Amino acid sequence: MADGLLSAPLNEGLMMWFQKQVQLRPYHRGFHLVTTEITEKLPELKNYKTGLCHIFLPHTSASLTLNENADPNVRHDMEAFSNHYIPENEEYFLHVIEGSDDMPAHIKSSLFGADVMIPIADGWLVLAIWQGIWLGEHRDCGGSRHLIITLQGEGYT
Template sequence: MRQAVHSLTIETNGKGLVPIDRPVLHWVAEQGIETGLLTLWCRHTSASLTVQENASPEVLTDIARYFDTIAPEAPGRYTHDDEGPDDMPAHLRTMLTQTQLSIPVADGRPVLGTWQGLYLFEHRRRPHRRTVVLHLLGE
C-alpha cells in the first residue's frame, strides 16, 4: 500500500465553478497507483468542491444562479459581514456543498462518469488563490 499527498493552487476569477480535472487527473497519473482512493480537500470556508456535469456550460451558470437565490448577498441581512456583503453568503454556500470529495481510482484514473467533471466552487466575488489538497491511497 502506498500513499501520496499534493497541494494544488487554484486561481479563481471570482464567483463561479472552476474546472480542476486536468491538474487532478495529471497528478493521479504521475503517482503510478492503479487501484485506490483519491481524497480532495478544500482548505477554505468560502469555497467548496463538487462533481458536476462537464458538457454543458449552462449547467454551471444555472448552479451559480441557484446559489445566488438560496444564499443571496443582502446588505444588513447577516450579522457576519467582516469582509463585505458576500462574506456570510459564501460561508452558507460552502456549508451547503462540500469541502471534501472521495473518488475511487481504478486503472490509474479517478472513476468519473462520462459527463462528470471536478470543480472548485468559488463563492466570493473577488479573485482568490485557493488550495486543494490531494491524498491518494492505494497500490
Template sequence: MTKMDIVQRSITLSRRTKGFYIVTSELTSKLPEIKNFSMGTLNLFIQHTSAALTINENWDSDTREDLRDIMDKVVPESHSYRHNAEGLDDMPAHAKSSLIGPSLTIPISNGQLNLGTWQDIQLAEFRRSPHSRTIVCTIQGLRS
C-alpha cells in the same frame, strides 16, 4: 508487485472570481502519480471556508451558470448578515460553502480517476473578487 501506498500534496488552483469551474485537468496534471495506482481513492480537501468542491456535469456550461444562480437564490447576498467585515459576499460564501462541502473522494481504477462520462471535478468559488484556493490531495491505494 503491488503495494499499498499514500501520496499527499497541496495544490494551489489559479485565481478565479465567483462561479463554478471545471478543475479536473488542473488537478490531475499536478498529480502524475495517479497513473501508478491500479486501485485506490483520491481525496480532495479545500482549505477555505468561502469555496467548495463538487462533482457535476461537464458537457453543458449552462449547468455551471445555473448552479451559480441557484446558490444565489438559496443564499442571497442581499440579506442583512451579521458577519460582514470582509464584504457583503463573505457570509453568503460561508453558507454556500457549508451547503456543498469541502471534500470529495473519487475512485482510482487502472491509473485513472473513475468518473462518469459527464462528470468533472468543479471548484465552486463564492467570492466576487479572485482568490487562490489550496487543495490538499491525498492518493491512497494499490500501486502497480
C-alpha cells in the same frame, strides 16, 4: 468500467499513501470545471492500480463538488440558483466584515462541501462520462485556492 474491476482483490501489490498540496489558478465567482487542472498537477496518480483519491479544499468560502462536465450552462444555473436561495445583503447577516459576499460564501461552502472522494482505477480517476470536479468560488475576489490531495491504494508492482 469493467464489472470485474470493482471485485479486484486489494491484498495484491504494494499499498501506498501519497499526499501533496496543489495550487489552483484564481477563478472569478461561480462554478468552474477543474478536473483537468487537478489531474495535470497529479502525475503520481499513474502509480496507482486501484485506490481512492481524496481532494480537500481548506477554505471556508469556496467548495468542491462533482457534477456535469459538458454543458457550461449547468454551472451557470447552479450559480444562479445558489445566489437566488442564498442572497447577499440580507439584514439578518451579522458576519459582513469582509463584504456582502462573505456570509453567503460561508453558507455555500458548507452546503456544497469542502471535499470529494473519487475512486482510482489503472492510474485514472473513475468519473462518469458526464462528471467532473467543480470548484465553487463563492467570493467576488477569492484569489488562488489550494487543495490537499491524498492518494491511497494499491500500486503497480
